[in-house]
Every structure is written in C-alpha cells, then in structure tokens.
Amino acid sequence: MMKIGILDLQGDVSEHQLMTEKAVTRMNLKADVLKVKTASEVADCNGIVISGGESTVIGRLIKENNIDTVIKENQIPVLGTCAGMVLLGQQTDYEQPLLGLIPMKVKRNGFGRQKLSFEAKLKLKTMEDPYPGVFIRAPYALDVKEEAVVLGQIHDKIIAVAYKNHLATAFHPELTGDTRIHEYFIKEVLNCVE
Ligand code: GLN
Numbered sequence: 001m002m003k004i005g006i007l008d009l010q011g012d013v014s015e016h017q018l019m020t021e022k023a024v025t026r027m028n029l030k031a032d033v034l035k036v037k038t039a040s041e042v043a044d045c046n047g048i049v050i051s052g053g054e055s056t057v058i059g060r061l062i063k064e065n066n067i068d069t070v071i072k073e074n075q076i077p078v079l080g081t082c083a084g085m086v087l088l089g090q091q092t093d094y095e096q097p098l099l100g101l102i103p104m105k106v107k108r109n110g111f112g113r114q115k116l117s118f119e120a121k122l123k124l125k126t127m128e129d130p131y132p133g134v135f136i137r138a139p140y141a142l143d144v145k146e147e148a149v150v151l152g153q154i155h156d157k158i159i160a161v162a163y164k165n166h167l168a169t170a171f172h173p174e175l176t177g178d179t180r181i182h183e184y185f186i187k188e189v190l191n192c193v194e
Contacts (some may be wrong), residue, residue: 002029019056039067042067047164047185049084050080075165080167081172082137102166108164117137124160131176
C-alpha cells in the first residue's frame, strides 16, 4: 500500500496529516499517512511532506538523522510548504542545511514585516479555480532554473514550483480546507509508484 510520511521533526505536522488523509479519500485511493521521524521510517515511504515551521531547526534535524541521504538515495518525492519550500531550495540568504532538491534559490521571510501573514487568492498553473493561499512569514523562490516549473506568482514573487516529483509552496495548503495541492502531490507520488 502507498505510504506517505509527514516528517515529524518540528512544525505544523498534524494539519498536514489530516489534509493528506482527506486528499487520499477524495481521490478514492488507499494509503497509509503517518508521521515519520527516523531515516528508516522515511526510507519506507513513497512520498514525504515537510511542513511549515522553522527551516533552520527542521534542516538541522534532517541532517542529524541522515534523512537527507535517504530521501536522495531513494528518490522520494517531497512536498515542502513554507519552511519546507526553503529546505527544497539550493541556496538561501542564511547559512543553514538544505535538501537542495529543486534548482532554485529561496528568500526567507520574503514578504517583509508588513506582510508577515496574509491571505490571497492564487492563480496557479494546472488549477482552474483560484487557490486560497495562506502566507505566514513566507519565503519566495528566485532564480528558478529552466528545468523546474513555476506554478504561480504573487506580486511578481514566485510562490509555487514543481521539479521532477517534488513540489514547493510558499503558502500553507494544510491550513485551508482545499485539498488540491495535496492531491497534486499524491498524483506525483503515484507516478513514481506505478
Ligand atoms: N520563516 C520560516 C523559515 O524560514 C518559515 C515560516 C513558516 O514555515 N511559516 O523557516
């Protein structure tokens, strides 16, 4: 059975678990959606979700637990939201461990003090109707390489990127009732399983 792991090191993990379960049900699939902490638990998954939180903390724990090695060796698709997007990037404006799975740079807290948190209706590629974006001290992506796909922008800032079977969003899809981002990711995971 397909297994999707919600990386449980720090951040809003339970919300992602609920939304992933909801997406699985809506898609009429069967999958185990479980919280994972160790390299061997991660290695057992077909897809990994990295939540929002503090990317410095999550990144350090990923390295300490050798989770980066396992994700790369097994080519496990990753959905990274907010802090998770930071970790999927190859470079940021801080010294911090990153996964670097998507060829892009990331600017942390990229929307400035005035816009620490806000909501916006997003026009995303591959989605007909606008997606309710919840931004909390959100990053944005820059210098996205040609081989990756920019899925959306707001105020000229890139807030969703897909590359291979990985997906990064600057916003928090787990804090909405809208499962379309999770469904998109599950489709990517299925492409790898089949
Ligand atoms: N600003 C945080 C970081 O860069 C991300 C915030 C969030 O995940 N809500 O780690």
